[in-house]
Amino acid sequence: MNLKQLAEALGLSQTTVSRALNGYPEVSEATRRRVVEAAAQHGYSPNARAKGLATGQAMAIGLVIPVSDQQEMVNPVFGDFLAGAGEACSALGYEMVLSVVEGDEAAVYRSMKARGSVDGVVVSAPRLGDPRPALLDGLGLPFLVHGRISGYEAPYSWIDVNSRSAFRRAAGFLLDLGHRRVGLVNGEEIFDFAHRRRRGYGEALAERGLPETADLVVQGEMTEDFGHDSARAMLARPDPPTAFLVSSLICALGVRRAVEELGLVMGRDVSIVTHDDALSYFQNGGDVPIFTAVRSSVREAGRRAARLLIGRIETPGAPHAQDLLEAQLLVGESTGPAPRARKTAP
Amino acid sequence: MNLKQLAEALGLSQTTVSRALNGYPEVSEATRRRVVEAAAQHGYSPNARAKGLATGQAMAIGLVIPVSDQQEMVNPVFGDFLAGAGEACSALGYEMVLSVVEGDEAAVYRSMKARGSVDGVVVSAPRLGDPRPALLDGLGLPFLVHGRISGYEAPYSWIDVNSRSAFRRAAGFLLDLGHRRVGLVNGEEIFDFAHRRRRGYGEALAERGLPETADLVVQGEMTEDFGHDSARAMLARPDPPTAFLVSSLICALGVRRAVEELGLVMGRDVSIVTHDDALSYFQNGGDVPIFTAVRSSVREAGRRAARLLIGRIETPGAPHAQDLLEAQLLVGESTGPAPRARKTAP
DNA sequence: CGGGGCTTCCAAAGCGCTTTAGGAGGCCCT
């Protein structure tokens, strides 16, 4: 059933039917009701492509998922982020198209723009000095960054967690418990969020007049293995850390594994604070979390990201929107005062 | 830059340019080269909507992600599945559109069909007696099921892991190590894959003349918590299991946590075999996996799913394709012979 | 009674592409 057929069935012109369905005022209420009813009854909904062609809008936003080769990682937060963004999109009548790309993202954006398949894109996992915003501005494709880009000066819209503040508070919490050697198991610092987390950690140390020790900081892909191996290595040093600040829950599980392998008890011998994206399939316990964590829901971030982006698309002239989420510091069972005499690993 | 402009710039008709770019034979090689070069130089690519309108094809496949309310889970394998499907789609010139929906999936499919926004869909996480295939057949929307549907009799295309065989072998492996009480921590058995896994487990027991004990089987949402709580409960019984067969790696982490909380040693006191979707961010160790596992890459499944679906879209008449993946049983460090005298939990 | 101003509808153009139907040329054959 298309518009023409519906119009014929109703004995009206296509114009009138179209206007009735799109809420234009030039049609009487009686006619509108009649049209809407008939549309529902025949299960008519306008062809998205034809509508898009006519209006010049795709009613879709794009997400680009960068993956490297076979073995590389798909960011585990994507699922929840997508779910959040998807909710918001559906609610606003938009679709989400995603594009998995290894290598040249620029080409993907260019093609999205040229083919008109989306009205805007979400830029995720921005790196330091990320070239994408400049590219997108150049293309005239609206975008929203999930995260921020330290180097970029032009105004842009973003949503982000206050990583620096979160990690400053988390590190401060550990230091206030008496820990003096706090290991930082960070994400790769080419990513802006990891960079900010590192800064927050450094600030907490500096505020207390403590030096930042290079051998207590590592960065890498946030897998369980990476957490485990990093913690093992640090705990094997002559002066091992008594606490860890970890960049993701998955990674923290690795750290815990390392701690337990050495016969140490988490929360007594070694404290752990982790960032927690509140992933739905990986809940960090109930009322009292297993891990003390700085928590911020990535699903909520997804919802807001989509809303902000769509806002930008629909009113391009409006000033850029920013949304800074504060993480909650939730105390769980993985932290406690620094041990007096540190038991050394066997 | 659109077709008209490009044609003008070249001094050719739109027809010729279109044909040159789409590889039709009615245009000389010299002209084709000229056209292709000019297109590349001007960065022309055809407008997807206009092309879709003209051809009646969306060049897109749909994935529907069902989520329930706020607190419900987003399947953690979606990220990797999407990555795989995305790879295949890009390679074949298709886009992937996803739709997050809580509640009425039927409405989403109907609207996708009516609006013509996709050429086919992937049906994921099928349940027993799932109504979706019948609905989609009725709508005439091509689909591919990731999984199988035990009740459905009409022919359809699917890709699936041989869950029954995998779990039969996994359970058999444990039983052959001398374990007599093997707990099954399964996914929700409304899902077809969980149902099949349960059957495989039962078959392994039956083959060895052992009874299936109801108190050793649980099903639920496969979270870390669920694994933990289920294992705790089973291990607290008077005659606790000496081994667990677990439906996901995330869940297995919970089981391990329960085991270790009780002061037991995994691989010595309690053996664990888990299903492993080979999620990129959750690698189960290196050469010698941490967990003994039946492994099957969900990313590969995504790749194949997209390819099969696109095949169906492009040659609708062809017979339905099926693809049954066998999982590998990889022995890691979480399994060992059944302990002689079981140490009871404190 | 005629014209201005509503309200309510319609015909047709246009969005950017594909594709059908057809038309120059050139070459060969009779």
Add this chain to the structure above:
DNA sequence: AGGGCCTCCTAAAGCGCTTTGGAAGCCCCG
């Protein structure tokens, strides 16, 4: 010389919608 058949190209219709530019009918007012 003229017809037939290639090869290479073009004009124009059409995909299903929105939207511009009226136009018909009606009411009111002078």
